[in-house]
Amino acid sequence: MQWTPGPGRCTREELLRVTDGGRRYEPSGYFGTWGIEAARDAIAADADLVMALLDDRDPQVRVAAAYAAVVASGRIDDIRGALHTRLRAEADPAVRAGLVLAIAQLAYEHADPAREAWAKALWSDPAMPPAVRVSAALGWLCLTDTPVPDVLCAVLDACATDETARLMEPLPWMRAADYGGDTGLRRCLRGLLRPESIEPQWDDPWSSPPALT
Incomplete structure (x- = not known):
């Protein structure tokens, strides 16, 4: 349902996009974009159920609920409020990181x-x-689109450690970018800070990825 930041997509313009806005077709030939829109409408219609899961005892469920809630086509103010409320109460550092990404x-x-x-x-x-x-x-x-300030680079140098990458690894935003022998966090940072270093976009799952130049 969510836009997946595959090769060449971990950029400032695309990392947090919910959909790519393009036409999607299922293997059967069915126009899949309709299904995506229907799913987003369904989440909005049952937003109370999804928001309730933000308080689940299982941290993985809380993260999944945040990840699902942000794709809703409606109830945006309610969802935003629920995410902020959960963030203020959340003690698990990985879940807190996921909630911050969801709010963003x-x-x-x-x-x-x-x-x-x-x-x-x-x-x-x-x-x-x-x-x-x-x-x-x-x-x-x-x-x-502000140029990256030196102070932010210093924060990332200090905080984006291997330990942080492992902690954030289960987050769905990171899992979507975790391939090719690199952690999701490292790949995201490469794309956001050095977009010229990431692989060319590759959408064909049946072919080999293009070689780096």
């Missing part, structure tokens, strides 16, 4: 300019856990 993704999809300052406040705060600061940095990079 919702802001990216639904033009919430206030989230840019919110994300910057999080990644600038040394009291925040490293994974939260890194997620906020990823979100901020996608919410603005």
